Amino acid sequence: xxxxxxxxxxxxxxxxxxxxxxxxxxxxxxxxxxxxxxxxxxxxxxxxxxxxxxxxxxxxxxxxxxxxxxxxxxxxxxxxxxxxxxxxxxxxxxxxxxxxxxxxxxxxxxxxxxxxxxxxxxxxxxxxxxxxxxxxxxxxxxxxxxxxxxxxxxxxxxxxxxxxxxxxxxxxxxxxxxxxxxxxxxxxxxx
Amino acid sequence: xxxxxxxxxxxxxxxxxxxxxxxxxxxxxxxxxxxxxxxxxxxxxxxxxxxxxxxxxxxxxxxxxxxxxxxxxxxxxxxxxxxxxxxxxxxxxxxxxxxxxxxxxxxxxxxxxxxxxxxxxxxxxxxxxxxxxxxxxxxxxxxxxxxxxxxxxxxxxxxxxxxxxxxxxxxxxxxxxxxxxxxxxxxxxxxxxxxxxxxxxxxxxxxxxxxxxxxxxxxxxxxxxxxxxxxxxxxxxxxxxxxxxxxxxxxxxxxxxxxxxxxxxxxxxxxxxxxxxxxxxxxxxxxxxxxxxxxxxx
Ligand code: SF4
Numbered sequence: 001x002x003x004x005x006x007x008x009x010x011x012x013x014x015x016x017x018x019x020x021x022x023x024x025x026x027x028x029x030x031x032x033x034x035x036x037x038x039x040x041x042x043x044x045x046x047x048x049x050x051x052x053x054x055x056x057x058x059x060x061x062x063x064x065x066x067x068x069x070x071x072x073x074x075x076x077x078x079x080x081x082x083x084x085x086x087x088x089x090x091x092x093x094x095x096x097x098x099x100x101x102x103x104x105x106x107x108x109x110x111x112x113x114x115x116x117x118x119x120x121x122x123x124x125x126x127x128x129x130x131x132x133x134x135x136x137x138x139x140x141x142x143x144x145x146x147x148x149x150x151x152x153x154x155x156x157x158x159x160x161x162x163x164x165x166x167x168x169x170x171x172x173x174x175x176x177x178x179x180x181x182x183x184x185x186x187x188x189x190x191x
Numbered sequence: 192x193x194x195x196x197x198x199x200x201x202x203x204x205x206x207x208x209x210x211x212x213x214x215x216x217x218x219x220x221x222x223x224x225x226x227x228x229x230x231x232x233x234x235x236x237x238x239x240x241x242x243x244x245x246x247x248x249x250x251x252x253x254x255x256x257x258x259x260x261x262x263x264x265x266x267x268x269x270x271x272x273x274x275x276x277x278x279x280x281x282x283x284x285x286x287x288x289x290x291x292x293x294x295x296x297x298x299x300x301x302x303x304x305x306x307x308x309x310x311x312x313x314x315x316x317x318x319x320x321x322x323x324x325x326x327x328x329x330x331x332x333x334x335x336x337x338x339x340x341x342x343x344x345x346x347x348x349x350x351x352x353x354x355x356x357x358x359x360x361x362x363x364x365x366x367x368x369x370x371x372x373x374x375x376x377x378x379x380x381x382x383x384x385x386x387x388x389x390x391x392x393x394x395x396x397x398x399x400x401x402x403x404x405x406x407x408x409x410x411x412x413x414x415x416x417x418x419x420x421x422x423x424x425x426x427x428x429x430x431x432x433x434x435x436x437x438x439x440x441x442x443x444x445x446x447x448x449x450x451x452x453x454x455x456x457x458x459x460x461x462x463x464x465x466x467x468x469x470x471x472x473x474x475x476x477x478x479x480x481x482x483x484x485x486x487x488x489x
Contacts, residue, residue, distance in 0.1 A: 130261065175442065186433060186434050
């Protein structure tokens, strides 16, 4: 297990390779379709959000207010990342992202941006909403709640040892591509 | 015989409780399947895949301890109801009770509402609506009981549904080829390790219904009673696990935990094959009612 803490340095990110299991401590920002589209179209980040060295999590969490009036995240599984493929490369470039977490992997444009600007894609286990929510110690605040609605808003998560697997590294390698190519070769035997 | 009038209220409460239980408590046969998957990946020395299987099992443990939902998708409610043939009851009211039970689970737990109009995408807010919950009614001879199975079918796996009206001359080879193609197309999206349900024969709609029954309501570790069909189940499971897609699509030997096939007779010039996938969560809950509305949980 490789321990990572945010903000991530370029050197730390370039030192990761496909297959590495990471435990992330620090700050995660959530973002789904609405946030990606908004930033892609030139939207500004809200005050207090700095993605430089930051990690973006493709997630539409279930967050409730506890008795004391604090946000509490009760389910935080990843959503399918490939929907953000048209936008992700640009957000990596323009905002200095060092990590993107989601499920299922992304395409060549994102892989290219990871290599060029020093970023990695990490896969979190789909459906593991509880294990992942347990790593969230605090939810300091939320942005764009009115504009985008709760699942699509930017949530700030303070996490301790959030588990994810590096599946696209900053050297042009993608585990998703490798598995796909190998299974295509298997398929060729039957079709 | 006429059941006691309380049975409809009892059905409503059972439907509510089944919906919540299915989301919180993974069935024993699915847990066993996941544990077998972990062992298989460990034996291969595949660290990534073993780690994923451990996380999945850990997630189930946390949900048990905290009595909370395993995954955030509360699905679309599907019931399979087997009504004893000796019961003389109002089947419209039975369906209505199930609908009310789903709405109550959504309001009282509360559960994330997922049910929308297919065109306007407007939410009903209750996880019920036109045609929802899905209720599959069946009848059992010589019985005065009601057996209920409930599954809140998640969308990641349900979106991986396929139908092909193959040419009869394509035979078993054609069926195998089509199923494996469906698995490749699904890849990581239905959150593997998955349960593959296959419907063979019937008409197109029957084949799809059988595939859903196979993926969602059949217990892991069982085989179709027809020996030819059971053999095909084993062969397909081997084939699918040779693809190397693995847990979460990141490589490994546990792409599927089971391949279940249900079948119906078909027309001389038809060969329908339907595929419906269930994710690792394998959500399902079961209960039985007697004619007086007494519930036994399974
Ligand atoms: S496919 Fe299943 S485990 Fe994965 S997110 Fe959907 S309901 Fe959850």
